[in-house]
Amino acid sequence: MKIAMIGTGYVGLVSGVCFSDFGHEVICVDKDPAKIEMLERGEVPIYEPGLDQLMAKNVEAGRLSFTLDLAEAIDGAQAVFIAVGTPTRRGDGHADLTYVMAAAQEIARAADHYMVIVTKSTVPVGTNRQVKQTVRKANPQLEFDVASNPEFLREGAAIEDFMKPDRVVVGVQNDRASEVMAEVYRPLYLREFPIVTTDLESAEMIKYAANAFLATKITFINEIAALCERVGADVKQVSRGMGMDGRIGNKFLHAGPGYGGSCFPKDTKALARIGQDHSIPMHITETVISVNEEVKRRMVNKLLDLCEGNFNGKTIAVLGVTFKPNTDDMRDAPSLTLIPALVGGGAKVRVTDPQGRHEGEALLPGVHWVEDAYKAARGADLLVILTEWNEFRALDLKKLARKMATPRLADLRNIYTVRDVKRAGFLAYESVGRAGFKKTQD
Numbered sequence: 001m002k003i004a005m006i007g008t009g010y011v012g013l014v015s016g017v018c019f020s021d022f023g024h025e026v027i028c029v030d031k032d033p034a035k036i037e038m039l040e041r042g043e044v045p046i047y048e049p050g051l052d053q054l055m056a057k058n059v060e061a062g063r064l065s066f067t068l069d070l071a072e073a074i075d076g077a078q079a080v081f082i083a084v085g086t087p088t089r090r091g092d093g094h095a096d097l098t099y100v101m102a103a104a105q106e107i108a109r110a111a112d113h114y115m116v117i118v119t120k121s122t123v124p125v126g127t128n129r130q131v132k133q134t135v136r137k138a139n140p141q142l143e144f145d146v147a148s149n150p151e152f153l154r155e156g157a158a159i160e161d162f163m164k165p166d167r168v169v170v171g172v173q174n175d176r177a178s179e180v181m182a183e184v185y186r187p188l189y190l191r192e193f194p195i196v197t198t199d200l201e202s203a204e205m206i207k208y209a210a211n212a213f214l215a216t217k218i219t220f221i222n223e224i225a226a227l228c229e230r231v232g233a234d235v236k237q238v239s240r241g242m243g244m245d246g247r248i249g250n251k252f253l254h255a256g257p258g259y260g261g262s263c264f265p266k267d268t269k270a271l272a273r274i275g276q277d278h279s280i281p282m283h284i285t286e287t288v289i290s291v292n293e294e295v296k297r298r299m300v301n302k303l304l305d306l307c308e309g310n311f312n313g314k315t316i317a318v319l320g321v322t323f324k325p326n327t328d329d330m331r332d333a334p335s336l337t338l339i340p341a342l343v344g345g346g347a348k349v350r351v352t353d354p355q356g357r358h359e360g361e362a363l364l365p366g367v368h369w370v371e372d373a374y375k376a377a378r379g380a381d382l383l384v385i386l387t388e389w390n391e392f393r394a395l396d397l398k399k400l401a402r403k404m405a406t407p408r409l410a411d412l413r414n415i416y417t418v419r420d421v422k423r424a425g426f427l428a429y430e431s432v433g434r435a436g437f438k439k440t441q442d
């Protein structure tokens with residue numbers, strides 16, 4: 001089967017590579033010449049564990065190639081995927097469909113045989129029908145169908161998620177499109193992974209509902225964490241006790257500095273807008289969005305408390321800037337709120353991240369990048385753990401404390417315990433939703 005993948009970002013590249021590994025012939029297209037040049041040299045433009053080897057294997061096997069030329073990519077393709085960005089539109093929170101509609105136009109202009117145009121990008125309900133109208137208008141002769149196939153992969157575990165999904169969601173309007181989609185996902189059908197075949201609108205809705213629900217779960221535990229601090233409970237124990245209930249589940253119940261990333265912030269905002277447009281306000285999602293902002297503000301206050309109410313003149317070391325470990329993605333990361341607050345308050349900020357520097361440098365002006373946690377800690381007044389990279393899960397706390405001017409730790413991912421930190425010689429410790437401690441300095 002021949003597949004074209006339009007948009008070779010986090011989702012398009014991973015999907016294209018995995019489809020080629022299924023045995024399909026895949027051509028990935030992007031508008032960005034620098035990206036295509038890198039890919040043609042065998043380099044992966046993003047950090048995603050395992051992607052480089054899988055890509056090399058399938059390029060070598062002759063099943064995977066890259067191009068800037070959309071017409072070349074869709075020539076002979078039975079399925080053409082749209083996997084371009086749908087960022088938040090400036091000003092109103094809606095998903096910006098400019099890239100999706102531009103891709104649909106380009107497909108329509110170049111297509112001359114039957115194909116299924118599949119939207120993999122996260123798009124508001126009704127978008128697939130809009131894609132259909134756009135293509136029909138631009139190329140009335142063309143025989144085609146549309147399908148909605150939202151993607152659920154997680155950055156950092158994207159290949160595993162794509163190859164062993166909890167489910168695949170496919171929205172179609174007829175059997176012909178359904179058969180093409182079944183062929184695309186045949187290896188997963190054969191291994192009996194659940195495939196939800198439904199209508200276009202339900203498929204589009206499933207993606208937003210799933211992401212809004214996950215964002216709600218995270219935000220719920222973050223709010224409970226704030227109450228735990230006030231009443232003397234330990235949110236880690238609370239999460240554990242809650243998560244053992246099969247109806248609740250233990251995933252996405254880790255208190256932290258607020259959700260971020262390329263999906264939850266924009267998808268919750270888009271769902272809230274969809275609700276407003278249809279006069280069914282998404283009260284829960286709207287509240288989640290504002291509570292998440294509050295959570296980030298609360299983190300700034302926590303750091304301020306550890307700095308005796310003033311960042312000015314303090315040296316602060318920040319470990320981790322990406323929105324989660326195992327990715328270089330910085331989109332809407334909590335670091336983009338926290339670090340500017342520190343810099344703006346007059347702190348000297350030293351930053352380290354195993355993969356975040358490349359993206360982070362332009363986004364975080366005024367910080368000093370160093371190679372590792374120990375270099376960051378040298379002479380610092382406060383150490384902040386912001387992203388739970390494995391490197392930061394097994395730090396030599398004693399060594400860190402010795403290097404610092406005033407050893408104080410803000411562990412915003414609840415990795416360490418009061419006991420570990422006290423023993424290592426720290427003077428103060430704060431985490432999220434658990435008791436900390438503060439020794440007075442003599």
Ligand SMILES: NC(=O)c1ccc[n+]([C@@H]2O[C@H](COP(=O)([O-])OP(=O)(O)OC[C@H]3O[C@@H](n4cnc5c(N)ncnc54)[C@H](O)[C@@H]3O)[C@@H](O)[C@H]2O)c1
Pocket residue numbers: 006007008009010011012029030031032035083084085086099102103106120121122123151152153154155262263
């Ligand atoms: N990143 C994730 O973890 C994730 C997970 C699930 C779903 N999604 C959804 O998938 C979609 C893509 O997200 P992403 O993170 O991969 O975005 P991205 O910004 O990493 O990649 C989009 C790519 O599309 C290219 N592009 C834009 N218009 C094009 C055109 N007309 N022709 C060819 N290329 C074009 C851009 O140059 C860019 O490389 C979004 O709707 C997102 O919500 C993302």
